[in-house]
Structure formats: C-alpha cells, structure tokens
Amino acid sequence: xxxxxxxxxxxxxxxxxxAVASGKGGVGKSxxxxxxxxxxxxxGQRVGLMDADIYGPSIPIMMGLGTVDPNKTVFPLEKYGxxxxxxxxxxxxxxxxIWRGPMVHKAVSQFLTDIxxxxxxxxxxxxxxxxxxxxxxxxxxxxxSGAIIVTxxxxxxxxxxxxxxxxxxxxxxxVLGIVENMSYFIGADGQRYDIFRxxxxxxxxxxxxxxxxxxxxxxxxxxxxxxxxxxIVRKYPDSPVAKAYLELATTAVKELQKQGEQPALPTLEI
Amino acid sequence: MEPGATKLRPLALRKEGSERLIIEWxxxxxxxHTWKHLRENCPCxxxxxxxxxxxxxxxxxxxxxxxxxxxxxxxxxxxxxxYAYKITWNDGHDSGIYTLEHLRQLCECxxxxxxx
Numbered sequence: 001x002x003x004x005x006x007x008x009x010x011x012x013x014x015x016x017x018x019a020v021a022s023g024k025g026g027v028g029k030s031x032x033x034x035x036x037x038x039x040x041x042x043x044g045q046r047v048g049l050m051d052a053d054i055y056g057p058s059i060p061i062m063m064g065l066g067t068v069d070p071n072k073t074v075f076p077l078e079k080y081g082x083x084x085x086x087x088x089x090x091x092x093x094x095x096x097x098i099w100r101g102p103m104v105h106k107a108v109s110q111f112l113t114d115i116x117x118x119x120x121x122x123x124x125x126x127x128x129x130x131x132x133x134x135x136x137x138x139x140x141x142x143x144x145s146g147a148i149i150v151t152x153x154x155x156x157x158x159x160x161x162x163x164x165x166x167x168x169x170x171x172x173x174x175v176l177g178i179v180e181n182m183s184y185f186i187g188a189d190g191q192r193y194d195i196f197r198x199x200x201x202x203x204x205x206x207x208x209x210x211x212x213x214x215x216x217x218x219x220x221x222x223x224x225x226x227x228x229x230x231x232i233v234r235k236y237p238d239s240p241v242a243k244a245y246l247e248l249a250t251t252a253v254k255e256l257q258k259q260g261e262q263p264a265l266p267t268l269e270i
Numbered sequence: 271m272e273p274g275a276t277k278l279r280p281l282a283l284r285k286e287g288s289e290r291l292i293i294e295w296x297x298x299x300x301x302x303h304t305w306k307h308l309r310e311n312c313p314c315x316x317x318x319x320x321x322x323x324x325x326x327x328x329x330x331x332x333x334x335x336x337x338x339x340x341x342x343x344x345x346x347x348x349x350x351x352x353y354a355y356k357i358t359w360n361d362g363h364d365s366g367i368y369t370l371e372h373l374r375q376l377c378e379c380x381x382x383x384x385x386x
C-alpha cells in the first residue's frame with residue numbers, strides 16, 4: 001500500500017463494533033454508551049468501551065477511574081469486567097486538549113490500532129457530538145457494524161440527531177436504531193411527567209425508517225451514579241432505568257443480528 | 271432507510287490495461303472508467319475549486335508544468351469504510367474520496383454516456 005493511503009483498521013478479535021452517536025451534545029451519549037456496554041457484559045458478553053470524545057472524555061469519571069501514567073500502564077484498563085480506553089486516562093481532567101482535526105484523527109486511529117482489545121463480542125464506541133473528524137475517521141477506517149443514535153425528546157435535539165442519521169446514511173453505516181434518553185419521569189405520586197416533551201425519538205425513528213430501540217426514563221440516580229463512578233445498570237440493577245438499559249442491550253443485539261455484517265468493499269491491487 | 275446490504279455496491283474492481291478501471295456492481299452493471307476521467311473529476315476541495323474557477327487569461331505556467339511528467343497513473347485505490355474509495359496518484363495527489371454513488375455516476379460505458 002502507498003504510504004499515504006489510509007490503512008483500513010482491522011480488529012480481528014472483535015466481533016461487532018457499535019458506535020453510540022448523536023448530533024447534539026448533552027443528550028447522554030456517554031451515559032447510554034457506558035450503561036449499554038455494562039448491560040451487554042451483564043448478559044454474558046465480552047465488551048470493550050472506547051471513548052472517542054477526545055476533547056471532552058466522560059468515560060473515566062463514569063467508571064470511577066482517573067489519569068494513569070501511560071509509561072507504566074497497559075491499555076485498555078479494566079473495570080467492572082469492561083475493557084476501557086479514553087483520552088481521560090492520559091490527560092489530566094483540568095488540562096484542555098487543544099488540537100486540530102488531524103491530531104484527533106491520529107488519536108482515534110491509535111485507540112483502535114495500538115490498544116490490545118483482544119477477544120471481544122462487542123466494542124462500544126462513545127462518539128463525541130457532531131459530524132466531524134472523530135466520526136469521519138471511525139467511519140472511514142473502523143469496521144463499524146452499526147450505530148445507535150441517542151436523542152432527547154425535544155425538537156432541538158432531533159434536528160441535530162437527523163444530521164447524525166444522515167451522516168451514517170451517507171457513509172453506509174447501518175443505523176441500528178434510536179434511543180430516546182431522558183424520555184419521561186415517574187414522580188413519587190406515580191404520575192408520568194414528560195419533562196422534555198414526548199415522542200421525539202419515536203418520530204425520528206419513523207421518519208428515518210429505523211427502529212426505536214428504547215426510551216430511557218429520567219432518574220436522578222443516573223447522574224449520581226455517573227459522578228460516583230458506578231453506572232446505574234450495575235449499581236441499581238432493579239431500577240426502571242437499569243431495566244430499560246438491559247432491554248436496550250437485548251434489542252440492539254437483535255437488530256445487529258437482523259442487519260448482519262456488511263461485506264467489506266473489494267480491493268484493487270496495483 | 272435501506273439496510274446497507276441491499277444498497278448498490280461494487281463486487282469486484284480490476285484494471286484493464288494501464289488506462290482503465292472496471293467495476294462490477296451488485297446490480298450486474300459493469301462500469302468502465304479511464305484513470306484520466308477519474309482524475310479530471312477528482313472530488314477533493316482543491317480540484318473542485320480549480321474546476322469551478324473561470325480560466326485565467328494571464329495564467330503563467332509554473333516551472334513544474336514545463337518539465338515532462340510520467341503519464342498519470344494510480345498508485346493505490348483504497349476502500350474507505352463501506353462508502354468510498356480513495357485514489358492515490360503517482361504525482362502524490364491523494365485527497366480525492368470517491369463515494370460509490372459518485373463512481374457510478376462517472377461510468378463511461380456507452381449506455382451510461384447515452385443516458386446523460
């Protein structure tokens with residue numbers, strides 16, 4: 001291969017690579033990615049979780065981990081049975097990563113190629129918001145099996161989620177479905193409250209012709225668990241949110257099996 | 271949305287002589303491309319900018335344009351994900367990403383030319 005040609009990354013031990021994406025920031029992508037990865041693990045799968053958010057990594061805090069000395073540590077790190085990699089393990093949380101696109105491309109590629117992911121059933125990738133460098137690098141070089149789009153119910157989130165959907169359509173990565181996060185809240189009175197409006201995820205899924213994979217309710221314990229380093233699906237496995245995540249894992253796996261892996265594009269020897 | 275597997279996709283790529291690329295598609299079409307035509311339609315931002323700019327009547331040739339160059343040839347054709355190919359040329363140009371849809375549009379077979 002010509003030296004300047006982008007190498008296609010192969011992850012021989014990894015059966016499926018699932019990207020968790022959204023157009024908009026703050027919809028709970030990392031929370032969904034972390035809980036989905038753990039839910040898959042709780043269902044007996046071997047799972048890795050790669051944080052592709054180079055500028056704002058959230059996986060370390062959600063998993064109760066911090067920075068380590070990269071010269072003395074073997075990556076990926078392991079916690080709760082998951083294999084983990086994040087920029088947050090390398091860079092101090094108080095330090096900003098001020099990089100242009102090519103550096104992001106390099107970091108994301110290295111996370112995929114230089115990390116010994118080993119044998120995994122699923123590698124879940126937590127993408128940064130938007131449709132920029134990290135997303136392009138992954139879609140061009142990683143063997144993505146499918147993508148899950150996270151949105152909140154209101155229109156302001158849907159308009160960006162549509163852009164994410166369109167990006168995956170253009171780069172031919174199958175969208176496994178939509179997850180509506182912060183979907184509703186069940187109060188102490190047992191009443192359902194649609195805090196961020198209602199039905200956005202369902203509407204988006206219908207528009208795009210993809211399944212609605214799940215509606216995750218609001219529970220203040222989600223934020224508490226994220227900040228204290230033990231995702232809710234593990235800490236409160238009987239909570240409605242945890243149950244929604246376990247169901248999401250089952251639905252996502254079914255959808256993945258239904259879609260099947262795309263054959264790689266043919267190559268040309270010159 | 272269509273599932274990825276049912277979309278139009280190439281099944282095989284091969285070179286025909288030194289001037290042509292042949293692509294066999296999943297719908298049975300066999301597209302024919304000359305390397306020259308592919309390069310003339312390079313979709314990268316700088317080539318597109320170059321094509322869209324009106325010709326400069328006072329253009330002065332650069333010294334590099336006066337030196338005889340080897341005929342244009344590809345050095346590598348690399349698949350990008352499931353949606354495109356990147357062509358690296360023997361003059362070092364490598365920023366063109368040809369989506370599958372674009373490649374299909376660029377087909378130079380008699381039937382495709384007649385339908386345009």
